[in-house]
Amino acid sequence: MDKNFIGNRITKLRMESGISERELSFRLGKAHNYIYSISSGxxxxTMESFLDICDYFGITPSMFFDEQTTEPLLIRDITGKLNGLPAKDLSLLSDILETAEPEHLKxxxxxxxxxxxxxx
Known part of the structure; x- marks a missing residue:
């Protein structure tokens, strides 16, 4: 993980959510340039502010730091929808994803x- 990861991840989350650096700073109760200062490195x-940022975007800290999760907000939304499915449907979906050829899924x-x- 490179030293710019946190700022880059916040920028990506912010852009996906359509919120400016200034607006996010205010929503977190911070000065107008707070998010800019993080994004620019x-x-x-602080840990408290980091947790507030995760809460704002509705993601866990592990989702934030998972470099393989390129779309954390989309994964959050999909996970929320999956949580409402019965176990048999989840099992069927898992079987489909495991056995389907990538070109068929595409x-x-x-x-x-x-x-x-x-x-x-």
Whole structure:
């Protein structure tokens, strides 16, 4: 993990959420340039502020630091939807993901994307 990870991750989360550095700073109860200072690498957040940032975005600290999770807000939303499914449906979904060929999944997702655009 490089030293710019925290600032870059906050920037990504902020951009995905459509919130400015200034607005996020204010929502966290900080000075107008607080998030800018973190994003630019000038400072690191305190542990309390870091936890407040995670709470604001609705993610856990482990999700924040998981470098393999490139879309933490999307993963959060998907996880929330999965939590409402019964165990048998979760098991079926797991089986599909384990056995499906990547190109078949890609075709399915492309179909669903076109369907959503035409019917959404």
């Amino acid at each position: 000038k400072i690191l957040p 075709s399915y997702f492309e179909f669903m994307d076109k369907f959503r655009k035409n019917h959404g």
